Amino acid sequence: MGRITLEKVQKKFGDxxxxxxLDLTIEDGEFVVFVGPSGCGKSTxxxxxxxxxxxxxxxxxxxxxxATDLPPAKRGLAMVFxxxxxxxxxxxxxxxxxxxxxxxxxxxxxxxxxxxxxEVLNLTDYLDRRPGQLSGGQRQRVAIGRAIVREPAAFxxxxxxxxxxxxxxxxxxLEISELHKRLExxxxxxxxxxxxxxxxxxxxxxxxxxxxxxxxxxxELYKTPRNTFVAGFIGSPKMNLIEGDIARKxxxxxxxxxxxxxxxVDSGGTFTGKVGVAEHLGSDTFFHVHLDEMDExxxxxxxxEVGLSHGDTIHLSPQPDKIHRFDDRGLRIA
Amino acid sequence: xxxxxxxxxxxxxxxxxxxxxxxWMVVPLAMTLWFSFLRYNxxxxxxxxxxxxxxxxxxxxxxxxxxxxxxxLLLVVGVLxxxxxxxxxxxxxxxxxxxxxxxxxxxxxxxxxxMPTVSALVWKNMFMNPVNGLFAYGADxxxxxxxxxxxxxxxxxxxxxxxxxxxxxxxxxxxxAMQSLDSDQMxxxxxDGASAFSRFFYITLPHLARAITVVIxxxxxxxxxxxxxxxxxxxxxxxxxxxxLTYLVYAESLLRFDVGTGSAGGVVAIILxxxxxxxxxxxxxxxLDA
Ligand SMILES: Nc1ncnc2c1ncn2[C@@H]1O[C@H](COP(=O)(O)OP(=O)(O)OP(=O)(O)O)[C@@H](O)[C@H]1O
Ligand SMILES: [Mg+2]
Numbered sequence: 001m002g003r004i005t006l007e008k009v010q011k012k013f014g015d016x017x018x019x020x021x022l023d024l025t026i027e028d029g030e031f032v033v034f035v036g037p038s039g040c041g042k043s044t045x046x047x048x049x050x051x052x053x054x055x056x057x058x059x060x061x062x063x064x065x066x067a068t069d070l071p072p073a074k075r076g077l078a079m080v081f082x083x084x085x086x087x088x089x090x091x092x093x094x095x096x097x098x099x100x101x102x103x104x105x106x107x108x109x110x111x112x113x114x115x116x117x118x119e120v121l122n123l124t125d126y127l128d129r130r131p132g133q134l135s136g137g138q139r140q141r142v143a144i145g146r147a148i149v150r151e152p153a154a155f156x157x158x159x160x161x162x163x164x165x166x167x168x169x170x171x172x173x174l175e176i177s178e179l180h181k182r183l184e185x186x187x188x189x190x191x192x193x194x195x196x197x198x199x200x201x202x203x204x205x206x207x208x209x210x211x212x213x214x215x216x217x218x219x220e221l222y223k224t225p226r227n228t229f230v231a232g233f234i235g236s237p238k239m240n241l242i243e244g245d246i247a248r249k250x251x252x253x254x255x256x257x258x259x260x261x262x263x264x265v266d267s268g269g270t271f272t273g274k275v276g277v278a279e280h281l282g283s284d285t286f287f288h289v290h291l292d293e294m295d296e297x298x299x300x301x302x303x304x305e306v307g308l309s310h311g312d313t314i315h316l317s318p319q320p321d322k323i324h325r326f327d328d329r330g331l332r333i334a
Numbered sequence: 335x336x337x338x339x340x341x342x343x344x345x346x347x348x349x350x351x352x353x354x355x356x357x358w359m360v361v362p363l364a365m366t367l368w369f370s371f372l373r374y375n376x377x378x379x380x381x382x383x384x385x386x387x388x389x390x391x392x393x394x395x396x397x398x399x400x401x402x403x404x405x406x407l408l409l410v411v412g413v414l415x416x417x418x419x420x421x422x423x424x425x426x427x428x429x430x431x432x433x434x435x436x437x438x439x440x441x442x443x444x445x446x447x448x449m450p451t452v453s454a455l456v457w458k459n460m461f462m463n464p465v466n467g468l469f470a471y472g473a474d475x476x477x478x479x480x481x482x483x484x485x486x487x488x489x490x491x492x493x494x495x496x497x498x499x500x501x502x503x504x505x506x507x508x509x510x511a512m513q514s515l516d517s518d519q520m521x522x523x524x525x526d527g528a529s530a531f532s533r534f535f536y537i538t539l540p541h542l543a544r545a546i547t548v549v550i551x552x553x554x555x556x557x558x559x560x561x562x563x564x565x566x567x568x569x570x571x572x573x574x575x576x577x578x579l580t581y582l583v584y585a586e587s588l589l590r591f592d593v594g595t596g597s598a599g600g601v602v603a604i605i606l607x608x609x610x611x612x613x614x615x616x617x618x619x620x621x622l623d624a
Pocket of ligand 2: 042043044159
């Protein structure tokens, strides 16, 4: 069981309010991802849940029981740190055994769990090495192993993959998702990489300056962003946000169109501009198009082999049902 | 860069300092060795005949020699235990974020800046003196008999004084090591359910192992040759109760004007220091490997 509820949880460092009172429920077995730009309070929120930081106000419940004043160890949560935080002087085996040793578990039970975790995480050959003799991905797996053996109510991950190279990151991403499917334990995962958020999450929590901007499944956020911030944050490349006359034609202050919802047409079209930089990815090509009426270039996704190059004139028309409209306060107009 | 030519030039350039350093070391060592085989007493002028190992057998069979060895070891070990133990405690305390740490740190370090003779004199006259000392005053207030530290427990008192001087050094080295302790590791251990004691035992102490080794090695070198503190407080007495090897060499050569025996004692001291050094490196030197 691992249902975590935050009620009016607030955090101040001195006079600075990093997290204004917020409510959030994380259901048992859910994979929840906190995303947001750097410094928005994702780590702080995670540390509040972990108990490594004291709340300035509000209530945290784990499985319905108040946990606000419990020390970290008593909350039954396990955390995987960005820096891995392995104990450098202990072998991999001892690292993984540490929480069990602290819990006073018998040696046989420890050995059994270690070998099981090592098998799951492909660490069997490395059990007698020190963390210093492992690669980044292996260290990350040891850190996860140390979390697994505690059989926690929930796992907390703070940007666990940000120290890994791109290829390894994709691999570890799959492994963590796989692990979640297998263990069916609640996982709370912090990242600022929205691709990680989209691919792994059951539920995404978008944060800005400590405020929850929107909570929902990845597709909900993609299809119906609640405001311009979420619209710009979720999706890659970013949604094009257009203001001015064009938006006014749609009775909105701002309209948003995703690059993949713009079509290149031969003539006419809603927008006409000049092709700037073209990014060829093979499967897709992203054009940055400069329009007369906009300062920022517009991003368009086109097929892999579109014969346009720098300086060419391009006509674009958005798919009418994929236009997002936002009002003066940046909120979505239904 | 490092061509044959430039290497030759480099050797030529550093030659003077190497020669000077060698001379600085080798000449006194050779003279000490030479003197240790002569009958050479300043009270008996005349020729200084070669006497073989007589000086050594005289020095080594002197009852004071055994006492001095024991005292030297007690002094070194005692001070090491106090300073390393106290240093770890202070370092852990001072690494905590709290109000006024800056000032407290400077205060903790300051004994190290006081010259050994001065601090020993201060301790002798202002603290340990059985009539005027602060401790006697305290005992008086409590209605107790004042304790004459330097007469009744001379070696223990000197261990106390020397520990007071070296505690800041140990604290300083260990504090810098504490500050390089990764806070994530501590938090991870906290989440893993480790109590404050377990965290200290399983995370902090192993992290400090290398710094502790450095403290022990450096301090041992200096503690083997403690001299000023003994000279100004007890003069090695009462009897030989607080005489260490260094002080015994001094007593032989300068109080009895026996250069030959003093030199023999010096050579013995060098050999002993090397034995201790080898022993230490064997025992704890592996901590220094990465
Ligand atoms: N101990 C602290 N004292 C004062 N301010 C802090 C402290 N820890 C964090 N902050 C502030 O709180 C805000 C949120 O920090 P936090 O570490 O939660 O950001 P984050 O969302 O995790 O960012 P990143 O993606 O860069 O890790 C930041 O503005 C930071 O400066
Ligand atoms: Mg962070």
